[in-house]
Amino acid sequence: MSMIEFKDVQKYYGDFHALHDVNLKIDAGETVVLIGPSGSGKSTLIRTINGLEEIEEGQLLVDGFDLHDPKTDINKIRKNVGMVFQHFNLYNNKTVLENIMLAPRLVLHRDEAENKRIAMELLEQVGLADKANSMPAALSGGQKQRVAIARSLAMKPKALLFDEPTSALDPEMIGDVLDVMRDIARDSDMTLLVVTHEMSFAKAVADRVIFMADGRILEDSSTEAFFENPTEPRAKKFLSQVEHH
Amino acid sequence: MSEFFNAFTSANMGYLLGGLGITVGVSAISVVLSLLFGSIVGIIQFEKIPFFSSFVGTLNNIVRNLPLLLIIFFTYFALPQLGIHLPIFWATVAAMTFFESAMLAEIVRGGLEAVDRGQFEGARANGLSNMQTMWHIVLPQAYKKMIPPIISQLISLVKDTSLASGIVLAEMTYRGQIVYAQNTNYIIPVLVVLTVVYFLLNYGLSLIAKWFDKKLA
Numbered sequence: 001m002s003m004i005e006f007k008d009v010q011k012y013y014g015d016f017h018a019l020h021d022v023n024l025k026i027d028a029g030e031t032v033v034l035i036g037p038s039g040s041g042k043s044t045l046i047r048t049i050n051g052l053e054e055i056e057e058g059q060l061l062v063d064g065f066d067l068h069d070p071k072t073d074i075n076k077i078r079k080n081v082g083m084v085f086q087h088f089n090l091y092n093n094k095t096v097l098e099n100i101m102l103a104p105r106l107v108l109h110r111d112e113a114e115n116k117r118i119a120m121e122l123l124e125q126v127g128l129a130d131k132a133n134s135m136p137a138a139l140s141g142g143q144k145q146r147v148a149i150a151r152s153l154a155m156k157p158k159a160l161l162f163d164e165p166t167s168a169l170d171p172e173m174i175g176d177v178l179d180v181m182r183d184i185a186r187d188s189d190m191t192l193l194v195v196t197h198e199m200s201f202a203k204a205v206a207d208r209v210i211f212m213a214d215g216r217i218l219e220d221s222s223t224e225a226f227f228e229n230p231t232e233p234r235a236k237k238f239l240s241q242v243e244h245h
Numbered sequence: 246m247s248e249f250f251n252a253f254t255s256a257n258m259g260y261l262l263g264g265l266g267i268t269v270g271v272s273a274i275s276v277v278l279s280l281l282f283g284s285i286v287g288i289i290q291f292e293k294i295p296f297f298s299s300f301v302g303t304l305n306n307i308v309r310n311l312p313l314l315l316i317i318f319f320t321y322f323a324l325p326q327l328g329i330h331l332p333i334f335w336a337t338v339a340a341m342t343f344f345e346s347a348m349l350a351e352i353v354r355g356g357l358e359a360v361d362r363g364q365f366e367g368a369r370a371n372g373l374s375n376m377q378t379m380w381h382i383v384l385p386q387a388y389k390k391m392i393p394p395i396i397s398q399l400i401s402l403v404k405d406t407s408l409a410s411g412i413v414l415a416e417m418t419y420r421g422q423i424v425y426a427q428n429t430n431y432i433i434p435v436l437v438v439l440t441v442v443y444f445l446l447n448y449g450l451s452l453i454a455k456w457f458d459k460k461l462a
Contacts, residue, residue: 050370078372089367093385102381107372148367155372 002061003028003159003191004049009058011044011215018044019055020215028158031185031192033202033223036212037238042195045212046161049193050074050081063158079107082152086164088144090136096123096147097132100154108155115154122150126180142173146180153184159191160184166198174198181205199242203227211235252434257424261435264417265442267334271416272403274338279345279402280395286346287353288379308347314408316340321412337409337416345402352398356391357383389461396454400447407443417442 004026011019019041026032034042047053049062051074060067065077091099100119104110110118123129126146136144145165152160162181166174178201185192185205196202202209202223209226211219211234218232230236290302308316320343321336331339360383368378410419421439425431 052366052370075372075374078370083370085363085367085370087363089361089363089370091367091382092361092364093382093389103368103371103373106377106381151371 001028002026003063004193005061007059009048009055009060011048011053011055018215019048022058022217024210024217024220026191026193028191029189030207031205032194032208032210033206034193034195034210034212035197035202035238040212041215042212043163046163046193046195049161050078050083079155080158081161082155082157083161083163084145084148084152084165086168088148090144090148090151092136095132096128096134096136099136099147100151103151104154119154122153126150127176140173141169142176145169145177149180157190159193162192162194162196164195166196197242211238248430249434252424252431258438261417261420261424261438264415264420267414267416268403268406271334271337271341271406271409275341275345275402276399278338278342279349282342282346283349284353286350287357290350290354291357305347305350308344309351313340313344313405314411316344317408317412333412333414336412337406337414341402341406345398348398349395352391352394353387356387359390360386392457392461393454396450400450403447403450404443
């Protein structure tokens, strides 16, 4: 069953055609990496999936809901589709533990003891149990991102979207975050869609790679096929640029 | 010089400082009401509800560009002609609240806009509704930033209560005028007393502002 499905989706910013005839199907449980040069529409595409950006034309089905239908309650989708941002977006006015417990408490009405137990388990999983009572401002970028991942996981989502999760991090912080993501890809049956420039991560965990440029999906192939034999000239050029970087 | 000290009779000072109660009363009630209404108006403007927000924004702009004294005259002299009779104390409170709400709304709107967009997106993507996002995440962060400008606005409010002497509300400045009307030699001593009392009142408020600023920094 497909978790996310784009059908002839168009998205404009004024005159700028940000998403061009996007057709894409991601099955439940798949791990898909989305790559492409900056300005290619990757972030726009991933942000339409939880309604942070609206689409102008076409159909976008997420977990059975049609995002282009004004009757769709976007909060129902967001309950089941988490997002991890480039700039973390932790709640600055809440402790690490409260960051994780807030949405399950308010949205899922999870029992308080159970909520705390799950939150602590997740902090354990991302290696930050000792930071439970810290404020986000006291954490490094890599720690913030691991808390942000734990916050998304606490909702027990069906799908998790990563929008350049390591792009704002110092190089020595990237590994810890990618390790956490790799464990999630291996151990969970969540649908994962990751926008990233980390090619070794893509090779290691992705089932499929999608290459975008100028708001279009130019290539959509299995991970091996993409890295060994990309068909699109622009994908070849992009790969040679990032791999020699 | 002895005339100077003659002004400080207990009758004169008691009468003058009795006005302090009215000044503080008008200020305190207006502060609470204008914080409430100012927040509501500021949030409406921030939320950009089609038509409604820009309508409220335009009204707000008009009010902020009127002299407060004109609004005080309106609530005391004009409202009765429209069938609304307010005692002088409440006419002043109504005018102050009307004017200060508009000023505070602008501070609230600015404070909300200063909160990083990422805070909204993080909360909405996490499943929180717009209301929950505002209440738990955005407003607490916005108010923290707004405390210093809000307190400086409240200091203007306290000072502006003296404008109500224009409609003969027996607040402190008006009572000062009554006292020195007895004897022009009392003008300087009365103004000295008013200076000291207004200063202490408002300096106290600004100390509170500094304390908050330090505590929340």
